[in-house]
Ligand code: S2G
């Protein structure tokens with residue numbers, strides 16, 4: 360029998376060799392629970408979109424009911440097995456990576472619609488439902504689920520809650536947490552909580568929703584959620600403008616906020632654009648190429664709407680902030696313009712980007728961008744650096760692309776050596792080392808750049824309350840127990 364080390368009550372299973380015995384105990388405990396140890400499942404379900412940590416789960420459980428999840432978590436507490444909750448696996452910080460022999464709990468089999476209430480204007484769904492399916496169900500009922508991002512076709516709503524997903528419409532509609540009015544969660548202690556029950560108003564103590572939302576699977580496994588839905592906006596237009604530099608970007612943003620009703624304000628660099636259009640579709644937005652581009656989506660109804668958009672565009676030209684631009688004339692063209700922004704992540708993925716997902720207050724963005732640019736230019740002179748993000752929320756995605764002639768290990772080491780300076784800038788601007796992608800494994804070593812030591816102590820205290828044996832996602836977000 361392989362020697363097992365018990366630390367904090369969790370069996371620190373060596374990789375994939377004591378799990379037959381452990382999993383045998385699970386199958387007798389919950390005979391109808393689907394479990395896979397197929398190599399392709401271990402790889403596919405043992406990781407998210409992060410490619411920096413080799414997946415090494417001991418198995419993948421596919422629960423089909425709240426009851427199975429409850430019994431699985433209770434078994435894991437008694438057997439001392441670490442669990443990694445897993446949704447659409449589109450995470451970018453390693454939050455759903457099982458790299459230490461943990462058992463993955465995949466929500467792939469729990470994606471049912473439980474209720475649509477036309478009076479409450481709410482959808483109640485199981486946590487494994489794909490985000491885009493929720494958007495479709497809302498639209499079929501004349502409403503809108505307004506959290507939107509490129510990965511919506513693969514991500515699950517449970518994972519969106521676990522990271523409090525943001526995306527491209529935060530400027531107008533806020534974050535995932537703003538749309539949750541109820542949720543059922545199995546805590547790490549193996550207890551079921553029925554949180555807030557769909558109420559708009561409920562002044563009965565701490566609002567536990569907002570602990571579980573953004574907890575990255577470290578406090579509980581979200582089983583189902585009740586979402587509030589929004590009124591769809593009036594007709595929208597999309598404009599892409601070319602910018603001479605970062606400074607005009609914020610002047611354009613200020614004028615856009617004053618003169619238009621914005622749904623989104625995104626930006627991306629010309630290098631990002633070159634990767635997106637490299638395959639021939641979509642095409643560049645206009646003839647001239649500029650260092651940076653802003654994409655705006657806004658209400659545009661009738662001639663008045665068009666006139667306001669053109670007045671905004673002409674003012675930006677007169678001020679010398681932009682060099683060129685295009686205004687969508689159809690939904691198809693609006694979608695093609697959006698693809699210039701939404702395809703960035705996918706089109707640079709072959710270059711194994713080292714991702715920084717940073718934020719500061721909007722008022723600090725110009726100085727923040729310059730301070731980061733100074734670090735990047737001095738410390739990454741030979742690397743391709745792609746800038747893009749949700750500038751309207753103060754959120755900047757800084758992706759360092761791996762040179763083909765550099766090994767992943769060398770590249771990761773080179774990027775981490777610059778992190779100290781990057782996160783030093785973030786701390787100086789009182790910003791966040793993870794604006795929307797979560798902390799997971801990737802940003803865990805830098806948590807203290809955004810959270811004070813005594814704050815982290817409270818976070819660990821909260822973890823102990825909901826997951827006393829520290830079985831849920833150990834090592835993610837918080838330091839190991
Ligand atoms: C975005 C998507 C993930 C990435 O495009 O806004 O949040 O690759 C990102 O950074």
Ligand code: ZN
Pocket residue numbers: 526748749756795
């Ligand atoms: Zn983003």
